Amino acid sequence: MTEPIRYELIKTCKQSGARLGKLHTPHGTFETPMFMPVGTLATVKTMSPEELKEMGAGVILSNTYHLWLRPGHDIVKEAGGLHKFMNWDQPILTDSGGFQVFSLSDLRQIEEKGVHFRNHLSGEKLFLSPEGAMDIQNALGSDIMMAFDECPPYPAEYDYMKSSVERTSRWAERCLTAHARKDVQGLFGIVQGGEYEELRKQSAQDLVSLDFPGYAIGGLSVGEPKDVMNRVLDFTTPHLPSDKPRYLMGVGSPDSLIDGAIRGIDMFDCVLPTRIARNGTLMTSNGRLVVRNAKYARDFGPLDENCDCKVCRNYSRAYIRHLVKANETYGFRLTTYHNLYFLLNLMKQVRQAIMDDRLLDFKEEFFEQYGFNKP
Ligand SMILES: CN(C)CCSCc1cc(N)cc2c(=O)[nH]c(N)nc12
């Protein structure tokens, strides 16, 4: 019998309250807190599955909206599902498409049934409902699915946000009903409510009453200041059950990962590391490094002297600068590998700090060295 989604709480950090856990899925177990590399179109751009495993990626993300449009979820299903299609035999999480409909497409018309919008590639009119989002995710066969939600723009008026939260809760129930393999695949409800404490509480309580295997916190990392995000987390996570995983959507800068873990978040995803890698910006233990900068032309040291990834062990800043300036694909493979490794390794250090009951001390040390404390 394939094991369904199960969260195992291993330990709570005595200093910060952060959680160390394991998430068991039909395609394997990963430790939390965990960063999830994003593979929107069934590939983590320029990375092979072997390299993702080598760097410690436990779970990757893909996307309902994008795969529905291209190549079509029917093709992925005929291929044997997303794991087979992309040759990734570890856990996969798929977003529901709600966010992309609101962020990528114009001509949106939201109604109780679902959302009318235009295909951002062809312009054709399309319609996506909670049931449709579940059909697509069932065809993809991901281990962790997301309910179909509305992520309103930031900031949003209280009255609009209230009606949006209530509709997202009704949509979540419809997703549960339409879920074809509840025994095996996990479906996470997505908490909305913007920066309004009572709406976040209402959204969380609505979803918890439906008893999802896990909960995502949506509607953040949408342009709000970091102190607003942290405040929303402070008054939202207490309404989520401690025996279920919590996924903060779209969050991936090093400081936000640490601050999120301190506030009880277990899973994170963000396109940031792969996106900035493709323009030659690197995350290092001493802050960001723009490798195109002329000062690195004769710098034969590693991208980050504190990183033990295969890029930092075998290549110099001068070489990577040369490749990036020449727009050589291999250069973007090297920058992507290092940035993903940097965040995965950061989460490994966060897990160790939780084990050692010292995550707040680790935060201070990391922020100081990275330069987050600089005015
Ligand atoms: C690859 N990622 C960019 C896509 C996965 S995370 C997308 C995503 C990001 C953010 N910030 C908020 C939300 C949200 O409120 N709802 C949904 N469904 N997805 C969201």
Ligand SMILES: [Zn+2]
């Ligand atoms: Zn490195």
